[in-house]
Amino acid sequence: MPAPNVIIGAGINALVAAADLTARGKSVHIFERGPTPGGAVRTEELTLPGFRHDVAAMNLSMFAGSAFMAKHGAELAKHGVEFVPITRPFAQALEPGDHLGVTTDVEETLSTFHSEADKATWRSLMKAFPQRASVVGGLLGTPMRPSPLLKFFWKSWRVLGTAKSLEIAQFLVTSPRAWLEENFTDPRLQTALSTWGMHLDFAPDIAGGAIFPYLEAMGGQAMGMVIGKGGADTVTRALVSMIESHGGTITCNAEVDEILHKNGVATGVRVNGKEVEASTILAGLAPKHLLRMIGEDSGNTRFNKGLKKFKHAPGTMMIHLALNGPVPWKADALKAFAYVHIGRTMETASFAYAQASAGLLPETPLLVVGQPTAFDTSRTPEGKHVLWVQVRMVPADIEGDAAGEITAKDWKNAKNPMAERALDLIEEQAPGFRETILAQTVVSPLDLEKENPNLVGGDQICGSHHLNQNFLFRPVRGFADGRTPLNGLFMIGASCWPGAGTGAGSGTFVSQMIK
Structure with missing residues (x-):
């Protein structure tokens, strides 16, 4: 009987990868060091009995719109996942008593704007949003491998042409402040949208951060938001149920001490002092913990150095x-x-x-x-x-x-x-x-x-998304597709492309690489 696919950690990317693999008949075992699965997508009674608090992630919009849900949503629904749609996703409290809010009702949103010019710009941005979102969203949904990237760029260029393609390329490296001041005049509106950059480590003047205020603003206006019925753990519980229904197993309170490898091939893990053989290993680990578990002999000095320098x-x-x-x-x-x-x-x-x-x-x-x-x-x-x-x-x-x-x-x-x-x-x-x-x-x-040791220093996004550590450079140049120098060992999690959030992109990408 072949060894199972072993997954280290039971965060959202790990659970999604396991669900996809087990649905395809693959043998999967997850080892989670904590007492319960879910990582940042958990809900617990943290204050008083009967009060259910989302431990970290609350917004599940990315998961609801993910490639995983598009493929497995019907089955996940059978396992109890349930969402609550929200028509008023976010607002900014400014001077006490003043606010600016984005809702799915355009007129309601615009009623909180003070500038007629900004209202016109907002309508114009909304009109262009479907096309631009298909490109920007398409990039975020593309694995960082040569073939998928070339197909994506070729398709986008054929639709947009050279001028619009360059415009989007420039936008992707623009800071929140530069984009907001170019498009809007009201400091209130600029403030309200710039705040979204801070969710992913983009202060207003950091290059590459404009994409997040744009997507959250336009996406919130167009589609609202989604949270979990009863708590964000509706996703975790449904994924665990789906995995187990296909024969996958999850062991909690299981500390992986070492990733075993020989002659450039990952062979298994040591869990609580016991060796477990694996056909492939998916490591949902922050870079420093991955390096600690494989040691300094991965066979690629640049990879090791990149994991050490990850910010x-x-x-x-x-x-x-x-x-x-x-x-x-x-x-x-x-x-x-x-x-x-x-x-x-x-x-x-x-x-x-x-x-x-x-x-x-x-x-x-x-x-x-x-x-x-x-x-x-x-x-x-x-x-x-x-x-x-x-x-x-x-x-x-x-x-x-x-x-x-x-x-x-x-x-x-x-x-x-x-x-x-x-x-x-x-x-x-x-x-x-x-x-x-x-x-x-x-x-x-x-x-x-x-x-959760993956949240190094309390970093809830598991690594800065600045340009030198994003796209082809997340987490290390040359290894942005989840592969590592060790055959059979893959990286998943928020430290990998496409980064933080509940969209579980890295788990989806890597699971599809395992045949």
């Missing part, structure tokens, strides 16, 4: 709140949005990013406030709510406090005062907010890494 984004702090009622936003319309970003200007984001990158606790961190129970009441007892708060960005190693108020330089003692700083920003936008809090759980960047 992670600044950390994130999470605050999970159980509330007695909805957030009493000063701008009442904010109650109806899935995400509320809190940050008054692009400079707020720029300063926060620069301070965090310098090891300082930001004076005014950018907040991503998720309100899932505004749309999904099944997550809490009747009339109650959960709030999901990302504090972006914060340093993993604290050198000081930009505001000069927090003296602690270790997260054990700094996380609560830093959480209070974040809650102050919400209170400013929603007077009386603190009175609604029933319980809270604060998770520092180091807490995130302790629970």
Whole structure:
């Protein structure tokens, strides 16, 4: 009997790869070091009984629109996956009482704009969105291998022509600020869209970041957002059920200590001290952990060096709140949005990013406030709510406090005062907010890494997406298609192309390479 395909880790990419492989009759075994599968796509009672909080990922739009769902969605539905569509995906809380919101109703969106010229530009961008999205989205859905890339570029050029192709190429290397200032006049709108770049480590002035504000803005307007019914773990539970129904197995609390290889071929893994043979190995690991498990003798010095030099984004702090009622936003319309970003200007984001990158606790961190129970009441007892708060960005190693108020330089003692700083920003936008809090759980960047070592330094996107570490260079030039120098060993996960998010692109790409 041939050895199984072994997958290290049970994150979203690993589960998708396993589901696709087992559906094709392949033998698969997953080893997960944690007590439950799911990685960043889990939902747990983190504050009070009956209050279900998404541990990390909340937005499942990428998964719902993924190539995996297009292929296996009908079967996954039989295993219980269920989504909640959202027509008001995101808003920006600006000066207290002022907001700008994007909804699937164009007129409702434009009613929050202050500039007639910007309204006209928005309509023009929406008109061009289908064609441009098919190209940009097509690139994100293309494996970084010569043949698929050549086919993609040839097809795109035939549709667009030279001038439009060059325009899109220029757009892909443009910073958020440059693109926003070129297209819009209202600083409020520029701020609202630039915030999306921070989700993927793109402060306003970093080249290559314009694509994310564009896709989220236009995609949110055109299609809204999707979250999981009952929690993001609806995806995890359905994938596990699908895998097991096809004979795949998942072992949790299983620490992979080493990837075994001989003469340039991966042969198995050592799990909890025991050797397990494998026909192929899919490693859902951050680069530094992959290097640790294969050792320094992969057979390719450049590959080893690339894994060592792989850069992670600044950390994130999470605050999970159980509330007695909805957030009493000063701008009442904010109650109806899935995400509320809190940050008054692009400079707020720029300063926060620069301070965090310098090891300082930001004076005014950018907040991503998720309100899932505004749309999904099944997550809490009747009339109650959960709030999901990302504090972006914060340093993993604290050198000081930009505001000069927090003296602690270790997260054990700094996380609560830093959480209070974040809650102050919400209170400013929603007077009386603190009175609604029933319980809270604060998770520092180091807490995130302790629970999931792939989140190095609390980096929830598992590696910066800056241009030198994206596209053909993610995670290492020459190995952007998931292959490694060891035959039979593949890389999957957010550190691989096409990067972070719930779209599970790398798991899909690699599973299709295994015949």
